[in-house]
Amino acid sequence: MAHPIIHEHVPLARYATLGLGGPARFFVECASDDDIREGITFARREDLPILVLGGGSNIVVADEGFPGVVLHQTSRGIEFTSHGHRCSVRVAGGEVWDRVVEACVQQSLGGLECLSGIPGTAGATPVQNVGAYGQEVADTITAVHAINLRTLDTVSFTARDCGFRYRWSRFKGPDAGRYIITSMELDLPVTSLAMIRYPELARTIAQEVPPGSGEGQVATLVRARETVLRLRATKGMVLDPADPNSRSVGSFFMNPVMDGTVFAAVQAQWRSAGHASAIPSFATSEGVKIPAAWLVEHAGFKKGLRRGGVGVSSKHALALVNYDGSTRELLALAEEIRAGVSSAFGVELVMEPVVI
Ligand SMILES: Cc1cc2nc3c(=O)[nH]c(=O)nc-3n(C[C@H](O)[C@H](O)[C@H](O)COP(=O)(O)OP(=O)(O)OC[C@H]3O[C@@H](n4cnc5c(N)ncnc54)[C@H](O)[C@@H]3O)c2cc1C
Numbered sequence: 033m034a035h036p037i038i039h040e041h042v043p044l045a046r047y048a049t050l051g052l053g054g055p056a057r058f059f060v061e062c063a064s065d066d067d068i069r070e071g072i073t074f075a076r077r078e079d080l081p082i083l084v085l086g087g088g089s090n091i092v093v094a095d096e097g098f099p100g101v102v103l104h105q106t107s108r109g110i111e112f113t114s115h116g117h118r119c120s121v122r123v124a125g126g127e128v129w130d131r132v133v134e135a136c137v138q139q140s141l142g143g144l145e146c147l148s149g150i151p152g153t154a155g156a157t158p159v160q161n162v163g164a165y166g167q168e169v170a171d172t173i174t175a176v177h178a179i180n181l182r183t184l185d186t187v188s189f190t191a192r193d194c195g196f197r198y199r200w201s202r203f204k205g206p207d208a209g210r211y212i213i214t215s216m217e218l219d220l221p222v223t224s225l226a227m228i229r230y231p232e233l234a235r236t237i238a239q240e241v242p243p244g245s246g247e248g249q250v251a252t253l254v255r256a257r258e259t260v261l262r263l264r265a266t267k268g269m270v271l272d273p274a275d276p277n278s279r280s281v282g283s284f285f286m287n288p289v290m291d292g293t294v295f296a297a298v299q300a301q302w303r304s305a306g307h308a309s310a311i312p313s314f315a316t317s318e319g320v321k322i323p324a325a326w327l328v329e330h331a332g333f334k335k336g337l338r339r340g341g342v343g344v345s346s347k348h349a350l351a352l353v354n355y356d357g358s359t360r361e362l363l364a365l366a367e368e369i370r371a372g373v374s375s376a377f378g379v380e381l382v383m384e385p386v387v388i
Pocket of ligand 1: 049084087089091152154155159160161203
């Protein structure tokens with residue numbers, strides 16, 4: 033059996049979409065479950081903490097780096113098993129997520145097309161139940177397979193076991209740092225059409241298609257994917273070396289969700305401060321959701337704002353961008369925004385990425 037190479041003092045900025053973060057003491061490329069187990073055994077022997085790393089698109093790494101063992105998940109593979117009108121898709125944890133979406137759209141499998149362009153690996157998608165444009169990965173997952181970092185056992189979870197909520201699962205909550213997700217299974221319908229639930233996406237598609245085509249609320253999977261990718265690019269939300277706004281982790285804060293009475297109080301505070309406009313909100317199964325980007329902008333943090341080497345994206349108020357700064361600067365700006373929103377609205381923003 034070939035052993036994985038264990039590298040030392042590897043700059044994590046290279047592996048993080050923010051381009052920030054000091055070195056990892058040890059760094060192991062894990063292309064298989066055996067590599068993962070060897071990496072864990074090595075970390076145990078050295079008595080060092082473990083960090084599981086995928087595409088680095090949702091982590092903020094300290095300038096000092098990580099004093100333990102990074103397990104970089106690089107296993108690849110997408111397998112399709114057809115069951116008549118449905119298809120089960122098994123995906124390796126290190127597979128590039130957007131390749132999974134592209135392959136499913138090409139195979140006329142619905143349910144992932146609105147998740148086009150989200151950076152990172154497939155194995156990380158259950159961690160925060162990635163979502164965009166009206167779809168969440170939790171809608172399609174039937175099983176998540178993982179290795180327990182303490183016992184080395186292989187464990188399988190049903191979707192229900194995963195405890196999915198908005199940008200949340202057990203892997204981000206009580207079991208954070210306990211498992212490495214090695215593969216997952218999705219169940220998708222065979223179809224060439226997408227139901228479009230997200231108003232901005234439906235509007236954009238309706239404007240672009242020939243009149244009378246019937247597309248808008250319904251679109252081909254291919255059109256839905258292409259439109260999502262285009263919309264995301266206008267917001268700096270696809271990785272693009274030519275777009276400095278994409279040196280981010282996407283949305284830095286989650287959209288706050290609260291019950292109706294709390295929302296009424298937030299609205300009343302805003303109005304009593306002399307504002308005529310209403311705070312935008314959406315009813316969801318978990319409560320009333322307020323767009324965090326709106327709160328950030330209306331608390332005075334405009335697109336394009338700079339603080340030293342970091343700033344707010346000029347295309348999206350929720351993305352914090354590294355130009356040539358440091359993690360310390362980025363977290364100071366995040367704290368400034370959090371405090372500003374808290375004082376303007378009485379709403380506490382919660383960070384979306386994981387701080388290492
Ligand atoms: C430009 C941009 C746009 C984005 N848009 C969206 C969006 O629309 N919607 C959305 O939900 N997110 C979005 N994100 C955030 C991010 O892409 C997702 O959260 C993605 O799933 C992270 O994957 P990753 O492989 O990069 O994870 P990493 O950043 O490497 O890791 C994130 C966390 O997951 C853990 N983790 C990673 N892999 C595994 C694994 N195999 N097993 C267990 N734990 C693991 C890590 O330890 C860490 O805690 C965006 C990010 C960027 C940069």
